[in-house]
Amino acid sequence: xxxxxxxxxxxxxxxxxxxxxxxxxxxxxxxxxxxxxxxxxxxxxxxxxxxxxxxxxxxxxxxxxxxxxxxxxxxxxxxxxxxxxxxxxxxxxxxxxxxxxxxxxxxxxxxxxxxxxxxxxxxxxxxxxxxxxxxxxxxxxxxxxxxxxxxxxxxxxxxxxxxxxxxxxxxxxxxxxxxxxxxxxxxxxxxxxxxxxxxxxxxxxxxxxxxxxxxxxxxxxxxxxxxxxxx
Numbered sequence: 001x002x003x004x005x006x007x008x009x010x011x012x013x014x015x016x017x018x019x020x021x022x023x024x025x026x027x028x029x030x031x032x033x034x035x036x037x038x039x040x041x042x043x044x045x046x047x048x049x050x051x052x053x054x055x056x057x058x059x060x061x062x063x064x065x066x067x068x069x070x071x072x073x074x075x076x077x078x079x080x081x082x083x084x085x086x087x088x089x090x091x092x093x094x095x096x097x098x099x100x101x102x103x104x105x106x107x108x109x110x111x112x113x114x115x116x117x118x119x120x121x122x123x124x125x126x127x128x129x130x131x132x133x134x135x136x137x138x139x140x141x142x143x144x145x146x147x148x149x150x151x152x153x154x155x156x157x158x159x160x161x162x163x164x165x166x167x168x169x170x171x172x173x174x175x176x177x178x179x180x181x182x183x184x185x186x187x188x189x190x191x192x193x194x195x196x197x198x199x200x201x202x203x204x205x206x207x208x209x210x211x212x213x214x215x216x217x218x219x220x221x222x223x224x225x226x227x228x229x230x231x
Contacts, residue, residue, distance in 0.1 A: 004062035008051030020070040030076040049147035092165035095133040096179035107183035131158035153195035
């Protein structure tokens with residue numbers, strides 16, 4: 001079994017790059033047999049889908065993908081359990097069941113080597129998120145066709161991918177535990193922008209495709225529309 005860690009990236013020459021270097025060292029320390037592949041998207045509004053797809057292509061002949069953001073990580077046992085569960089079930093698996101956002105000061109302490117209690121530096125937690133650290137088999141990835149690059153700018157591509165995987169893979173599973181998100185300056189988010197509104201409409205189409213047949217038809221249609229847009 002070949003496990004590939006796929007990380008969408010856009011270098012900033014500053015804090016985000018520094019955070020990623022720490023997170024990358026975490027993967028290397030705890031999962032030295034999992035190759036990490038960065039996928040970059042550097043022009044225009046950030047297209048996370050395109051970056052993930054680029055990482056998947058660069059990874060070559062992998063059998064399981066851990067799709068992980070450059071600012072987030074889970075415990076080693078959680079990551080391994082998520083991989084094992086994805087292989088066992090063929091489903092979309094999240095390596096956590098609670099999202100934990102660590103504030104700026106504690107994020108800096110963690111990166112400086114602090115291994116004490118991180119919770120005093122947590123700003124908020126969430127349940128029900130579907131991004132950060134997710135695991136899929138190559139078979140499910142191929143069924144879905146990777147991430148939909150029609151999502152441009154902030155948001156919704158993770159929901160679209162999750163819905164497609166759940167519909168075609170038989171559901172969603174979560175591994176108990178936290179995903180730790182380290183602080184960085186937030187990305188621009190303008191809910192009045194054309195990109196945001198288009199992403200919301202596109203995600204709604206995924207939500208309505210509630211059977212495997214409908215989802216496969218939608219994926220084919222969206223990819224065809226995307227090719228016409230790019231032509």
